[in-house]
Amino acid sequence: MLGSNKLFYHLGKFMIWQKVIYKKPENLRMYYNETIRQMYDIGIGSISIVFLISIFIGAVTSQQFYYQMEGTLIPAYYIGYIVRDMTIIELAPTITCLVLAGKVGSNMAAEIGGMRQKEHIDAMEIMGVNTSAYLVQPRLIAAVIVIPILVTMAAIVGILGAYLASVPMGLFSGADFDRGIREFFIPHNVTMMYVKAVVFAYILASVSCYQGYYVKGGSIELGEASTRAVVYSDILILVADYIIAVALTA
Amino acid sequence: MIKCVGIKKTFGSQEVLKGIDFTFENGKTNLIIGKSGAGKTVLLKILVGLVAPTEGEIWYGDKNFFALTKKELSTLRMQVGMLFQGNALFDSLTIEQNIRFPMDMFTKMTLKEKTERVNYCLERVSLSGVNKKYPSEISGGMQKRVGIARAIVLNPKYLFCDEPNSGLDPQTSITIDELISSITKDNKITTIINTHDMNSVMEIGENICLIDKGMLVWEGSKDEVLTSESEELHDFIFASPFLQKLVDLRK
Known part of the structure; x- marks a missing residue:
């Protein structure tokens, strides 16, 4: 199949699949339990990596802005203001979701793909379970709920990282940082952060589940599907990032 | 009773099944036998609805499988149990949770009722006491029995088994x-x-169909196997040199 044909084939298949995912659950309690399990896996399993990345990104951002603005006429408190807005609008949702695409997305693709290969999905189909719904719906719901919470934490920790890397290091005063964090605050930016977090969460969970669900072949193909889940999720997240930025700042 | 009528299946340009007509009888162990690559697994997957045939019909009693409404299909699914070649037990669930899974999903039984049913099924397959173990903690033969216990937990009317003896020693088989x-x-x-286990054919084969190169080439019971004149059946049954020697000696 030619590249563009393949793209449209998978796009069409993905769209049709979305309809199957949202069929009524056979048993609400089973879906609820699975959603809670997924929320735990995504949330608790990713807190440490999200914290670690956010704190360093915040620290590096403040350090870089201080380096660029040092000796200029721009007041020092502007660094706090720039760090806050950059973290909220861009770094927290986008970097967090790119990292989660690698961690959570590849895990989802490998888990569902492994179930396909071990005939677990066939076994459920024969029992009468709508496997597209049972395996994907809880993951999507969990991702859309938990990832915005992780992004919120990333934003807070990122700003904290910026503070720790600048004020105790003597780059500028705590009062300047505080002023910068409070000045020119636009609540719409927080809305933008949550819109991005929800959209990115949906993209990374659905693309990864799709790659795992339709995997064919053996362990090499499963590895390839897992890689595709991360690469496609990352590309789509960046495209969506631009579209949201244009749409919400126009 | 399950009836296949003119089942054909093509993958690309390869015709895997070339028009199978056969009736699987109620209350009997029906065997699909044949060499590797003959089309047995494809036929089984078509019978359970995992693969759609290119042509032909499957009848469960008086109902055409491919003309069922969603509701009828869900009802039928509850009457089907299947044992997979690789067991298909969920690794992250205990044996009890594995067997309970269909009941959790489709019934409104209480936990006590479900546990009683699980224990009954485990007893039925002579595996009492393994409830809390995980599939990786028991042997291959035990996993097969757990697979059977899960397949029968909802009292199915139809039981499908894909290569139930593969990877097992003769005694466990x-x-x-x-x-x-x-x-x-x-x-x-x-x-x-x-x-394709000959011991199964000779021990429990009450209604047998032999598939060769996608075609039904012989049908009968275990009692007819040794007296049949079918060349394809002869080739399949006596493929091993040891058995061939026995036949020659007998002659």
């Missing part, structure tokens, strides 16, 4: 065969087994 046969008799269900 006999135990599994006897178990499937006794469940078939006791519950009066239609059992369809896909196998």
